[in-house]
Amino acid sequence: MNKNLKQLINILNDGKYHSGNALGEKLNITRSAVWKFIKQLKSYGLPIDSIKAKGYCLKQPIILLDSNKIKKYIATSSRGLTAGSRNNPGIKIFTSISSTIDYLKTLSSRGLTAGSIPQICLAEQQTAGKGRLGRTWQSPFGLNIYLSCLWNFNKDISELSGLSLIVGLSVIKALEPYTKDLKIKWPNDILYEGKKLAGILVEINAETNGYSRAIISVGLNVNMQNITDRWTSIIDIVKKPLDRNKLTGEIIKQLFADLVNFDLSAWQKYDYLKNKKIKLIHGQKSISGIACGINDQGHLLLKDKNGNIAAYSSGDTSIQRF
Numbered sequence: 001m002n003k004n005l006k007q008l009i010n011i012l013n014d015g016k017y018h019s020g021n022a023l024g025e026k027l028n029i030t031r032s033a034v035w036k037f038i039k040q041l042k043s044y045g046l047p048i049d050s051i052k053a054k055g056y057c058l059k060q061p062i063i064l065l066d067s068n069k070i071k072k073y074i075a076t077s078s079r080g081l082t083a084g085s086r087n088n089p090g091i092k093i094f095t096s097i098s099s100t101i102d103y104l105k106t107l108s109s110r111g112l113t114a115g116s117i118p119q120i121c122l123a124e125q126q127t128a129g130k131g132r133l134g135r136t137w138q139s140p141f142g143l144n145i146y147l148s149c150l151w152n153f154n155k156d157i158s159e160l161s162g163l164s165l166i167v168g169l170s171v172i173k174a175l176e177p178y179t180k181d182l183k184i185k186w187p188n189d190i191l192y193e194g195k196k197l198a199g200i201l202v203e204i205n206a207e208t209n210g211y212s213r214a215i216i217s218v219g220l221n222v223n224m225q226n227i228t229d230r231w232t233s234i235i236d237i238v239k240k241p242l243d244r245n246k247l248t249g250e251i252i253k254q255l256f257a258d259l260v261n262f263d264l265s266a267w268q269k270y271d272y273l274k275n276k277k278i279k280l281i282h283g284q285k286s287i288s289g290i291a292c293g294i295n296d297q298g299h300l301l302l303k304d305k306n307g308n309i310a311a312y313s314s315g316d317t318s319i320q321r322f
């Protein structure tokens with residue numbers, strides 16, 4: 001991010017009004033340059049109030065993402081990780097990008113991702129954030145976590161059917177120090193009191209000789225307040241803003257450990273759908289039944305009205321109301 005823009009946010013983070021003149025002097029730029037930067041920040045959707053006699057004021061402080069701070073939270077000894085590369089991933093942070101997934105896809109297609117070193121991409125804002133099943137993902141500036149990770153597996157694609165569930169578990173485990181009572185709605189929506197807090201998107205490619213490469217993405221609502229009644233955020237749950245750098249580092253650290261261990265056994269504990277009557281949209285079909293957890297591959301087990309249980313590898317689930 002532009003140095004002046006960063007400094008401007010830091011000054012405005014005190015929540016007070018600052019005149020164009022005062023800002024210009026502090027940043028050593030003209031008033032009209034200040035105005036241009038303010039316009040840019042407003043275009044990102046930042047809540048900046050302008051009053052002629054008083055100047056500019058940022059209504060909610062923004063702590064920007066910082067790769068050095070994030071790395072500090074990843075680097076402490078993670079069990080299951082070999083020392084070195086995986087403790088020190090490449091981290092690229094965009095001020096604004098279409099989608100963090102797009103960046104990693106380009107990187108991957110150019111063959112720029114060496115060996116086992118994971119690449120992380122984060123953004124302050126996404127202009128075309130992608131959700132599951134072709135939905136969009138709301139990605140306002142500086143408030144949430146938009147994270148994608150390019151990871152190489154020494155596994156065949158057929159062994160990775162539970163991957164998105166593993167990632168859901170990592171996110172939940174990283175969030176547990178902040179809030180208990182989180183659940184996972186199969187396959188991988190993270191819910192708090194039935195409202196969606198985070199979503200996960202996984203794209204896997206088969207490589208040669210039984211290797212696979214995945215782009216693993218997490219969208220987590222952190223400091224975005226009072227959303228709609230079907231969504232929630234950490235700030236709405238814990239009632240105070242959270243340090244996104246710390247949380248991002250903790251999620252990455254947990255994710256790296258879990259991607260190595262690949263253990264789904266804790267998943268059942270967080271199962272939001274367990275024993276509930278649900279509807280599964282699977283391709284063109286809508287299937288009703290009682291959710292009975294998952295099998296070893298992470299497929300959803302659904303009991304029909306005759307008591308027969310079938311496993312489903314993909315789909316969208318919702319609770320059936322009577």
Ligand code: BTN
Nearest residue numbers: 099129130131132147199217219
């Ligand atoms: C879902 O629909 O639940 C999945 C949402 C995934 C959102 C994340 S944010 C980071 C990454 N970039 C995107 O465009 N989408 C994913």
